Amino acid sequence: MAKFTPAPGLEEALALMIAPDVRRIALRVEAAAKSLAPPTKRWVTVGDDRVRPTHVDAQGQEVPGNLRFTLNSMDWDVKHRGVGPSTYMREPRDRSSRAIANLKNCRCSTHKDPDGIARLINTGQPVVSGKKVTVTVYAQGPLVVEAEVGTVYPGNLVADGAHFMAGGAAIAAARR
Ligand SMILES: [Zn+2]
Structure with missing residues (x-):
């Protein structure tokens, strides 16, 4: 029985090779999230x-x-x-x-x-750890989490989430 074993270091080398592609996908998520972000x-x-x-x-x-x-x-x-x-x-x-x-x-x-939230959305550099590539798209600033998922104020006043990060990821995934 033949069993394929990658040459030592091959998967790590592949991870480094695809890192720029992963970042390109992340940048598409960023662009889509920015287009959906509320003012x-x-x-x-x-x-x-x-x-x-x-x-x-x-x-x-x-x-x-x-x-x-x-x-x-x-x-x-x-x-x-x-x-x-x-x-x-x-x-x-x-x-x-x-x-x-x-x-x-x-x-x-x-x-x-109009760009108040979009300006807070950014994409990090690829982080290659062994055979894994991670690129993070993040929104960082005051009230961005509440803007994304919504919140409830005292007196049961509900603010719906804008879901621009989740929506951005969904748009980028659908385009693949
Ligand atoms: Zn007034």
């Missing part, structure tokens, strides 16, 4: 002296587009609307936050950055 949004006040303190504190807060801003609650909303110490808004004047006082006469807006 980020930033809370912007009009900046005059009539902006309420809870919105002055929110000025500049940046979150992934599928998530909510976190604002300090106003006492009236805590007493009458049952919100906790924080109020979670998708955008200024968001009634789904259940607040009323914290929305009234608000003149704030949001500024969107």
Whole structure:
């Protein structure tokens, strides 16, 4: 009975040889993930002296587009609307936050950055360990995990995940 045994070091040599191909596939995953990544949004006040303190504190807060801003609650909303110490808004004047006082006469807006999350997605160099090649595509930054898989805020406010990393991998796999 014949049995094939690779020459010593052959599998390791093959791993080194295919490493660039594995990285090319990973770069396709990165590109697809970037195309699916949500924008980020930033809370912007009009900046005059009539902006309420809870919105002055929110000025500049940046979150992934599928998530909510976190604002300090106003006492009236805590007493009458049952919100906790924080109020979670998708955008200024968001009634789904259940607040009323914290929305009234608000003149704030949001500024969107279409590449806010895409910019955080990168591909590492191939790591060859014995006969195994590993290339990691990663998203690193504030709230990227929540942006990918979603989260639930107090009061059972659900933010769906954008699944841009999983979706990117699925697109790249389907193209093979
Ligand atoms: Zn406001």
